[in-house]
């Protein structure tokens with residue numbers, strides 16, 4: 001039988017990146033005591049008040065069809081939140097609710113890109129971005145994010161990659177996997193290029209509420225001069241420890257949202273009113289869990305730094321936000337993939353290979369910060385032991 005080209009474009013972009021994680025889960029199911037530092041699940045349950053709000057809404061009959069944009073109470077709550085945070089008026093007609101940041105990014109990119117177009121995106125990048133872009137048929141143009149610049153995107157690296165076909169500058173701040181947070185000045189320099197070249201700016205801000213103490217979040221949406229070209233995407237998955245609810249949104253120009261509406265209605269035919277009610281409550285007050293996660297994740301990143309940085313040739317990148325820390329294992333002579341696979345088999349610690357996030361992280365591994373402090377320290381001890389053993393064998 002014949003299939004559409006999109007299935008070819010996405011072929012191989014899914015499973016291979018997660019091979020270590022999949023094997024770790026398999027080994028755990030067989031009874032091995034694996035320290036799992038692969039994926040970014042929040043380390044606390046969804047707050048009880050939100051579960052109760054969703055349950056009460058279901059019991060109250062909020063289980064019928066919805067509309068394609070999102071329940072009015074939620075689009076209004078999000079408009080109020082972004083108006084307060086960005087310091088300029090954002091209307092409910094500038095909001096679209098979709099199931100999670102992932103679906104939102106998919107829909108937004110489908111609305112902006114097609115075959116022949118180019119999209120600039122930082123490398124390393126979140127593991128699903130290559131697939132999101134490939135789905136549209138557009139060409140992904142990686143912009144290297146370098147450790148020496150704190151993994152923050154540099155305007156000169158963007159400028160040298162813009163062509164007449166470039167349509168979208170795809171940002172992610174706070175960034176996964178590097179934990180980098182773009183400064184206001186970084187955004188201003190990138191914005192100058194976007195304006196000069198008439199580009200859309202799409203910004204994935206799913207970690208906005210998980211910025212560590214000492215770092216300040218900035219969004220391209222802060223700048224009113226960019227109002228007609230910026231779209232931000234986010235959700236309650238991380239901020240409210242609620243990834244399974246699949247509740248996200250984008251905020252952008254009203255005309256863009258009107259265009260996206262037909263796509264959303266065609267794809268989804270509306271959302272779930274009981275989830276919308278719970279999300280409206282969630283986004284109308286500070287998250288009860290985000291600050292605690294940010295504090296714990298910062299502390300654990302410091303623990304990793306203290307145990308590993310400068311030992312056995314390892315180098316640790318200190319994140320400014322989010323759920324992950326990066327370790328450069330290239331001194332062992334192995335790729336991130338080979339190191340991660342060996343670490344799992346020899347020491348029962350599961351980490352993500354840097355290569356799963358793009359060529360720029362070859363020779364790195366990513367550790368999630370979501371296990372408790374003692375498990376993190378234990379995992380670091382095993383990582384150090386593995387790295388030392390590899391170096392001794394090589395010597």
Ligand SMILES: Cc1ncc(COP(=O)(O)O)c(C=O)c1O
Nearest residue numbers: 040100101102126176206235237
């Ligand atoms: C950068 C980034 N964007 C999007 C997502 C997906 O978020 P959501 O659960 O809202 O779809 C993740 C999840 O890990 C992420 O790290």
